[in-house]
Structure formats: structure tokens, C-alpha cells
Amino acid sequence: MSVPLLKIGVVLSTMAMITNWMSQTLPSLVGLNTTKLSAASGGTLDRSTGVLPTNPEESWQVYSSAQDSEGRCICTVVAPQQAMCSRDARTRQLRQLLEKVQNMSQSIEVLDRRTQRDLQYVEKMENQMKGLESKFRQVEESHKQHLARQFKAIKAKMDELRPLIPVLEEYKADAKLVLQFKEEVQNLTAVLNELQEEIGAYDYDELQSRVSNLEERLRACMQKLACGKLTGISDPVTIKTSGSRFGSWMTDPLAPEGDNRVWYMDGYHNNRFVREYKSMLDFMTTDNFTSHRLPHPWSGTGQVVYNGSIYFNKFQSHIVIRFDLKTETILKTRSLDYAGYNNMYHYAWGGHSDIDLMVDENGLWAVYATNQNAGNIVISRLDPVSLQVLQTWNTSYPKRSAGEAFIICGTLYVTNGYSGGTKVHYAYQTNASTYEYIDIPFQNKYSHISMLDYNPKDRALYAWNNGHQILYNVTLFHVIRSDEL
Numbered sequence: 001m002s003v004p005l006l007k008i009g010v011v012l013s014t015m016a017m018i019t020n021w022m023s024q025t026l027p028s029l030v031g032l033n034t035t036k037l038s039a040a041s042g043g044t045l046d047r048s049t050g051v052l053p054t055n056p057e058e059s060w061q062v063y064s065s066a067q068d069s070e071g072r073c074i075c076t077v078v079a080p081q082q083a084m085c086s087r088d089a090r091t092r093q094l095r096q097l098l099e100k101v102q103n104m105s106q107s108i109e110v111l112d113r114r115t116q117r118d119l120q121y122v123e124k125m126e127n128q129m130k131g132l133e134s135k136f137r138q139v140e141e142s143h144k145q146h147l148a149r150q151f152k153a154i155k156a157k158m159d160e161l162r163p164l165i166p167v168l169e170e171y172k173a174d175a176k177l178v179l180q181f182k183e184e185v186q187n188l189t190a191v192l193n194e195l196q197e198e199i200g201a202y203d204y205d206e207l208q209s210r211v212s213n214l215e216e217r218l219r220a221c222m223q224k225l226a227c228g229k230l231t232g233i234s235d236p237v238t239i240k241t242s243g244s245r246f247g248s249w250m251t252d253p254l255a256p257e258g259d260n261r262v263w264y265m266d267g268y269h270n271n272r273f274v275r276e277y278k279s280m281l282d283f284m285t286t287d288n289f290t291s292h293r294l295p296h297p298w299s300g301t302g303q304v305v306y307n308g309s310i311y312f313n314k315f316q317s318h319i320v321i322r323f324d325l326k327t328e329t330i331l332k333t334r335s336l337d338y339a340g341y342n343n344m345y346h347y348a349w350g351g352h353s354d355i356d357l358m359v360d361e362n363g364l365w366a367v368y369a370t371n372q373n374a375g376n377i378v379i380s381r382l383d384p385v386s387l388q389v390l391q392t393w394n395t396s397y398p399k400r401s402a403g404e405a406f407i408i409c410g411t412l413y414v415t416n417g418y419s420g421g422t423k424v425h426y427a428y429q430t431n432a433s434t435y436e437y438i439d440i441p442f443q444n445k446y447s448h449i450s451m452l453d454y455n456p457k458d459r460a461l462y463a464w465n466n467g468h469q470i471l472y473n474v475t476l477f478h479v480i481r482s483d484e485l
Helices: 001-030 082-086 091-161 166-199 203-224 281-283
Strands: 032-036 044-048 061-065 074-078 229-233 237-241 247-250 261-266 273-277 290-294 304-306 307-311 319-323 331-334 356-360 361-367 374-384 390-400 405-410 413-414 420-430 433-441 449-455 461-464 468-477
Touching: 001 374, 166 203, 229 413, 229 420, 229 433, 237 281, 247 449, 247 461, 273 281, 304 356, 307 356, 356 405, 356 449, 361 405, 374 413, 390 433, 405 449, 413 449
Parallel strands: 032 061
Antiparallel strands: 032 044, 061 074, 229 468, 237 468, 247 261, 261 273, 273 290, 304 307, 307 319, 319 331, 356 361, 361 374, 374 390, 405 413, 413 420, 420 433, 449 461, 461 468
């Protein structure tokens, strides 16, 4: 109990002692011999210190009770008849004492009311203090939780940056390697200049061998620079809003210089018309296009245009068709053995997306699933001319759980979904036949991705998102080692 409540208890105890003293001492002060105490049961108990009077009406009677219903002490004095008191010399002293007792009773009652009021105030303040203490505790806990969240975010950021340290160290080595190439080129240039001045100073075959060797190394270096590990995807750029909820659009990564045509295919089944736009600008600003009619309707949204031909999956089959867009003739057809089709092993969004054709720096690919691989993703590299399967990799990732997929530098990247919050969270490296789980978020601006393909020429992802044609830029880390050149 707090100090104010302790003081109030002392005051109440003192009041009880004063009242008890008055009830025991008052009769002796006025010369009375008899005290009559009222019992709780309503009876009386007589206690004498001298000779009892012969007539009770001629004596003083004092009734005393310890407490009333509110806890206050009560003392009641009954005087004898007036005729007897008027002849008693001590009556005046009794009246004076009675007046003092009444004044003390009034003062005690006032003190009691004040004490009760102070007690209520202290209890109210005690409740307010408990409330403030609870609020301070909540604020302290909230502050601790906020600091914990900030620490967790900083730790997660450090965990993201830590793997980049060895990559940056390798970049330093790569920079030295490029400087060595530069010095060798300068040396060969100087040798060639001297050779022009003095024919025969160097053996021609030896010089040709050095030039060829340097050319091969530079070509390998450029190929390494063109490839890398995916580390980031930019915010989307909306190119156009057109078509239905599902579809595909693309450009040819092997198109000659100046050929900027855009190819557009609306829907995912029972359609065979391909639109050709002259340029990206025409695609963005006009509806002027040339229409090409395919010999068969396509299935899904996994079509690609590669080196002047369109490759697509024939509707309700596991047949891949290569169709020449210039001559509008079928150049080759081939079945993907055991590949699921007709919504057997589609992506999570459905849409007959059983067979997905892709291109990257290494050529043409097919991504699908088979019963033999328990419905998990199968990757096959195809010959772009004959459509023959050159090599196949079986993964352990269920195709029905994948939102979409694309290939960059021989690595298949799979998204965790097609709607809402989307990220790339699985990567399979075909050059090492290994996989890893990653976390590369990207913005799903229109909440339903039905096509996502990589173009190695633009180094960008083409996407069809709920009737919007959009582009994402990608960030790749390039690692060049001298033992690979």
C-alpha cells in the first residue's frame, strides 16, 4: 500500500481510540457509578464500581457501540430526569463535557469525510498511475519491436550484399585480364606496323597464329561478358495495352541490323493469326500490322520467333512446328517424346501452357514435363533447324507449381506464381546440372502474368500481363576467370 493510504489508516485507528476512551472515561468524570453497555444482540450487561442507585431514573446511562455500518465509532449518553439534574451540582460540568464531545464528534465526522474523499482520490490516482505504467510498458515494448525490425532488415540487407564481395574481387581480376588483352593488342598492332615497313622481319605463320589465338580469346571473353547470373529485375515498362488477358509478343533476337519487327499473338488456343508490326514504335503508337495465318492453331503462350521462323506448339499435341514467316511454309515438325500436353502439365495459371519454347545466348530450348519425371520440369536444348533434341535435363521442380519460366545463359529461372506478389525463386544451371533457391522480386503490375520470355539481343524480359505488353530490364553479374579463356 502506498504512503497516503497508510496515513489514512493511522487517522482512522486514532479516531476509534478517542471514541473508546470517551465511552469508558466520561461516566467517571461526572461521578457516575454505573455503565450499561449495549450488546450486538440487543441485550445489556451491567458493570458496577460502587453502590448501585435505588432508582435507575436517578442515574446516568451510557450506551456504547464499537462501530456503525460505515465503520465509524458511536458513543451515546442518556442523562437522568431534569428534576434530578437541576439539583445536581455536577450538571453544568456534564453539559460542558457533552458540548465538547459533540464538537469532537462533529470534527471527527468532518475528518472522516475528508479522509474518505482523500482515499477515493488516492485510489483514483493509483489507478491512473497503473494505467500510465502500462502505457509506458507498451511504448517500451513497441520501441524494442521497432528496433528489432530495423535490425532484422539491416541484417537481411547485409546477407544480400555479402555474396557480392567475392564477385567484386573477381571483377578486379577481370579488369587486370582486360588490361593484359589491351597490351597484347597494342603489341600486335606495333608488330604489324613494323611488318608493313619491313616485310620478312617476322615469320608470317607465327604471326598469324598469334593473331588467331588472340581472336579466339577475345571472342571467348566477349561471350563471357554477354552472359552472367541474374541478380535483379527492373520495374516494368508498359509498352501497350491491347488484346485479351492471355497472349504473347516478341522480337527476333537474330534479326539483321535494322529489322525491328514486333510479333503479336493474342490468346492461348484455337487461334492461328500472327500480327507483324514494322517496328516497336509502330506497335506502340498505331494499329497498322500485317497478318500471317499459321497452318495450325497454337497451344499456350510459349511461342518464339528465332532467325526468321516462328516456333510453336500445335494445339492439343506434343508437336513442335517451325514455320518460316517469309515464305509462310512449314520447314520442320517434330514430337517431343513423352511431353505432357492439353493441360496435363501446365503452369500454375493454366492456359494449355504445357510446352514452353524459349531462346537465349545458347540457342533454342523447350521446357515441359513428363510422366517419367513425375510431372517435374524437363529442359531440352533443340537444334533450331531440325528440332532434334540435343540434350535433356530432368529437374525436381513441379511444373504445375511454377508461375512462369525463362532461360538466361543456359540457366532456367522459375517464378513462384503469376498473380500478386511475384519473385524468381528457383534456378537450374544446365552447365553444371545443379539448382538453387533464390529470391529476386519483381513487380507484377497488372496481377496476372501469362507469358515471360527473355530476349538475349535486348537483354530484357518480354511479358504479357493481363492484357498489357510490358518489358523488364535484367541485371546480370559477369564472372571471367583466366583458366576459362
